[in-house]
Amino acid sequence: MPTSCTDLERIAILLSRELQDNEIGSWGVGGIIPMAAIMLAKKMHAPGIIIGGERVYNPKPSSLAAGLDDPVLMEKAEAIEGFWELFGHWHKGVDFFFYSGMQIDVYGNLNLHLIGSIENPKLRGPGVANISLIQRCKKIYLYSPDHSTKKFVEKVDFISAPGHLFGPQSKKDAAIFNEGPVICVTPIATFDFDPFTLRMRIKSIHSHSTFEEVKSKTGFELNENAPTLVTVDPTDLELKILREQIDLKGLLRK
Amino acid sequence: MNQLDSHLLKGKLSSPESALLGLTDHSLLAVGGVLHENKPIALERALIRMGVKSLKYIALSGSGYDLDLLVAVDQMISEIFVPVVTFDDIGFAPNYRRAVEDGRVKAHIVDVTSIMAGYFAAASGVPFHPVTAVKGSDVTKFNPLLGQIKDENNQPIYISRAIEPDLALIHVQEADIYGNARLYGSTARADHMLARAAKKVVISCDRIVPTEKFERDPMATTIPSMYVDAVCHIPFGAHPTGSPGQYLPDMAYIKEYWRVAENARKSKDSVAMSNYLEEKIFKCLTHQDYLDKLSGSTIVGLCMGDQ
Numbered sequence: 001m002p003t004s005c006t007d008l009e010r011i012a013i014l015l016s017r018e019l020q021d022n023e024i025g026s027w028g029v030g031g032i033i034p035m036a037a038i039m040l041a042k043k044m045h046a047p048g049i050i051i052g053g054e055r056v057y058n059p060k061p062s063s064l065a066a067g068l069d070d071p072v073l074m075e076k077a078e079a080i081e082g083f084w085e086l087f088g089h090w091h092k093g094v095d096f097f098f099y100s101g102m103q104i105d106v107y108g109n110l111n112l113h114l115i116g117s118i119e120n121p122k123l124r125g126p127g128v129a130n131i132s133l134i135q136r137c138k139k140i141y142l143y144s145p146d147h148s149t150k151k152f153v154e155k156v157d158f159i160s161a162p163g164h165l166f167g168p169q170s171k172k173d174a175a176i177f178n179e180g181p182v183i184c185v186t187p188i189a190t191f192d193f194d195p196f197t198l199r200m201r202i203k204s205i206h207s208h209s210t211f212e213e214v215k216s217k218t219g220f221e222l223n224e225n226a227p228t229l230v231t232v233d234p235t236d237l238e239l240k241i242l243r244e245q246i247d248l249k250g251l252l253r254k
Numbered sequence: 255m256n257q258l259d260s261h262l263l264k265g266k267l268s269s270p271e272s273a274l275l276g277l278t279d280h281s282l283l284a285v286g287g288v289l290h291e292n293k294p295i296a297l298e299r300a301l302i303r304m305g306v307k308s309l310k311y312i313a314l315s316g317s318g319y320d321l322d323l324l325v326a327v328d329q330m331i332s333e334i335f336v337p338v339v340t341f342d343d344i345g346f347a348p349n350y351r352r353a354v355e356d357g358r359v360k361a362h363i364v365d366v367t368s369i370m371a372g373y374f375a376a377a378s379g380v381p382f383h384p385v386t387a388v389k390g391s392d393v394t395k396f397n398p399l400l401g402q403i404k405d406e407n408n409q410p411i412y413i414s415r416a417i418e419p420d421l422a423l424i425h426v427q428e429a430d431i432y433g434n435a436r437l438y439g440s441t442a443r444a445d446h447m448l449a450r451a452a453k454k455v456v457i458s459c460d461r462i463v464p465t466e467k468f469e470r471d472p473m474a475t476t477i478p479s480m481y482v483d484a485v486c487h488i489p490f491g492a493h494p495t496g497s498p499g500q501y502l503p504d505m506a507y508i509k510e511y512w513r514v515a516e517n518a519r520k521s522k523d524s525v526a527m528s529n530y531l532e533e534k535i536f537k538c539l540t541h542q543d544y545l546d547k548l549s550g551s552t553i554v555g556l557c558m559g560d561q
Contacts, residue, residue: 032343055440071502074440082443083314087370091387113363118396124354126340126347129315129366131394132387162390174390 005234007187008252009242010206011143012036013234014185015098018141021046025096025137026054028130032064032251033143034098039064039246040238053094053133055081063248093136093178100143101128103156106200106220108142108163108181108193110134111156118158127160134161135176142184142191149219152186152200164198171198189214190231204229265431266485270300270541273456273484277421279307280332284419284452285320286445287495288313289342290503292437293320294425294458296491296541301330301423303536308332312419314373314444315366316340319495319508322347322515323535325359326527334361335369335399341512348515349527365391368399370444372417377450382413422452425492426476427500429459433482434468434475439498442476449481456484458491460500488541490553501556 005013015037019025023046027034042049051058057079061072074080101110102125116122134140140163144151163181165171171180184191184200188209191200202222205214207230215222247253274297277283283301287293298320301309307329311321316338325331326349339347339361353359371383382401388394394412405411424445426435435457437445449455457477462485468475494511496503511530518527538544545553 071496071498074498080440083366083370083441084374084443084447087367087374090367091385093387113393118363121355124351124361127336127338127363128393129337131365131391132367135389136387159390159392165390171390176390 005239006253008033008145009036009239009247010234011145011185011187012040012252013238013242014190014231015141015143015183016040016044016238018183019046019049019096022048022050023095024050024052025094025098026051027098028054028128031098033145034141036064036242036246036252037098037141040242043241043245044238052081053086053089053097053137055083055086057081064246064251090130090132091136093133093138095137096139096141097133097137098141098143099134099161099181100145101156101160102151103153104142104144104151104184105153105156105163107165107167107198108140108184108200109156109159109165110142110161110163111158112160113158115157131161134163134180135178137178139179140181142181144184144186147186147188147214147217149217151219152217153219154221164193167198168196188217201226202228204231206231207233266433266479266482267431267462268456268484268486270297270456270458270486270488271304273297273486274300274304274421277301277304277306280310281306281420282310282312282418284417284422284448285311285313285317286422286424286441286448287320287439287492288441288444289316289318289340290495290505290508291492292425292439292441292445292497293317293492293495294423295320295323295493295495296488296544297423297425297456297458297486298324299535299538299544302327303539306330310335312336312369312417314369314441314448318342318347319511322349323511325349325353326515326531331359334359335364336361337364337366337369341508344509344512345516348512348519352519362398363393363396364399365393365397368397368414369417370447371414372399373444373447373451375414375416376418376452377447380416382415385412385414388412417451419448419452420454422448422455424449424455424457424477425497426457426459427497428461428463428467429457429482429485429487430463430465430468430479431485432465433457433477433479433485434465435459435477435479435482436468436474437476446477446481449477455482456486457482458486458488460489460491460497462487490545491541493548493556496556501553504552504556507552
């Protein structure tokens with residue numbers, strides 16, 4: 001039985017396993033979880049990952065950064081790129097990038113702008129700076145620190161960042177040709193996307209949860225008859241490295 | 255000393271009040287920095303005290319404390335062109351949210367490529383710059399900065415029109431009295447672009463250094479003086495945001511502001527927010543007054559890098 005871990009630690013660990021060696025990618029504002037995932041992957045199986053595509057290039061921070069403007073990111077890095085270089089990354093893309101959202105729909109479209117309508121918003125969210133990397137990077141890793149029917153919906157109120165839009169044809173019509181979202185990790189399950197419909201489906205359910213729980217907390221339809229796997233729990237080694245070498249301040253344990 | 259000599263000695267050094275004089279209501283105000291780094295807060299406080307109204311605010315990528323503060327001031331901001339407004343891991347921006355949800359402020363939906371491309375076009379003296387990685391998003395449907403033209407194969411292509419702000423406020427670490435500036439931080443080159451795009455540029459600097467410092471290492475100059483109209487020497491002028499290499503963002507101060515603003519939003523009671531503005535902004539007629547309200551140990555902690 002592995003040591004107990006928090007939801008955020010679990011998500012970071014599961015994301016880290018998806019990352020591949022020698023790929024180039026980064027994360028955006030507020031990305032404690034993806035940052036932890038990359039640092040862990042570099043220590044576990046992918047030492048050649050290059051953190052690039054955002055402003056800070058190959059940072060070697062002494063601890064996790066609370067946000068993208070946390071000075072800890074700048075204390076040791078190989079370069080700082082400017083927005084004009086980023087303009088190039090936005091258009092050319094890098095290998096991978098992470099996104100999350102206030103709402104995530106069945107096609108992996110993300111809403112960070114508003115709940116309700118644009119004329120009459122019930123909630124105005126932060127927005128998202130970058131709508132380009134999601135359509136230009138090879139692979140997009142989605143994650144959500146919570147799992148509810150409010151978060152996982154059939155259709156987002158507003159498409160801030162386009163995932164698979166409304167399926168293969170609509171993506172083609174919009175001239176979006178990257179693979180796009182490949183996975184979405186939540187506290188109770190990992191989703192991937194049906195290659196034919198590009199709709200989200202259960203890849204595996206975390207060991208402490210059940211299909212019934214995932215179904216009751218998800219706002220789109222899930223196939224009850226599909227075989228589902230149990231997610232491999234975070235291992236003691238993954239947790240030990242995460243806690244002792246990466247998340248020294250315990251930001252993922254708050 | 256003749257008149258010319260005295261001009262050369264003074265250069266473009268100016269008080270915030272006289273540097274900002276002449277900014278009219280409804281102007282397009284551009285602000286440098288990002289989120290809680292290198293925001294020209296002391297200049298923005300001076301703008302608040304001026305009582306200028308209905309400004310349009312534009313910033314490249316993310317704004318947090320500074321924009322939320324301006325929005326808290328009655329009728330100061332009428333339109334916003336900022337991709338992300340957030341306090342990052344602290345939460346959503348309370349006054350911004352409230353003003354947009356109540357319909358008092360028009361927050362345009364824009365993304366970062368369109369602003370970068372618009373600044374570049376204005377800086378370069380061309381009418382627009384193409385952007386292509388904006389497909390499939392509802393942002394593009396509503397983004398007023400974008401237009402469409404046909405390329406040589408008659409295919410539609412998005413363009414961002416040149417953005418020429420009436421006034422740009424930029425915080426830097428070091429400047430000479432003529433406006434040569436060194437900016438440390440991740441927005442250095444973006445703010446250089448902004449300085450070239452704007453009609454008028456006012457910078458605040460933590461330190462004034464002699465021109466010889468720039469001459470010794472010209473590659474390290476971020477903004478040459480020809481793009482700068484006024485230099486305001488304001489040590490700690492980015493507080494409570496950070497000034498890389500000089501002081502950290504004062505997260506305790508920003509969190510306290512956020513708590514007051516978030517409580518005001520939830521309770522729909524603006525008294526505490528008004529009191530906060532009165533105390534922290536309006537009662538501080540000068541930057542010195544503002545600094546006097548910060549404790550010495552706070553300033554030392556931020557400057558010495560303790561967290």
